[in-house]
Amino acid sequence: xxxAAAMANLFLGxxxxxxxFVPYTDPxxxxxSPKPLLIIAGEKDPLVEPGxxxxxxxxxxxxxGLNHFFSRRLGNQAAxxxxxxxxxxxxxxxxx
Numbered sequence: 001x002x003x004a005a006a007m008a009n010l011f012l013g014x015x016x017x018x019x020x021f022v023p024y025t026d027p028x029x030x031x032x033s034p035k036p037l038l039i040i041a042g043e044k045d046p047l048v049e050p051g052x053x054x055x056x057x058x059x060x061x062x063x064x065g066l067n068h069f070f071s072r073r074l075g076n077q078a079a080x081x082x083x084x085x086x087x088x089x090x091x092x093x094x095x096x
Contacts, residue, residue: 027049027058031058037058038090039053039060040060040063040087040090041062041068042062042066042068042069042071043062043064044066045067045068046067047068048060061090070084
């Protein structure tokens with residue numbers, strides 16, 4: 001795929017200035033969902049464009065300081081327990 005090198009670098013924790021990230025989520029599809037929808041992303045996730053969702057009336061939940069893997073550092077995909085708890089709490093609040 002066109003974006004394979006960029007994704008490989010993301011998974012390996014490398015970021016090259018010339019990489020182009022293509023969001024894999026579809027804000028238009030999310031905006032037309034007949035069911036309640038919750039989008040949670042790390043604030044530093046290069047694959048989620050919060051403005052694209054906000055412009056369609058969806059307020060994504062951005063977890064401060066976290067990347068695509070809900071981790072605080074690239075190259076370390078292990079999320080800290082406190083960050084996983086914050087993620088779980090947002091999901092539980094949505095479901096209740």
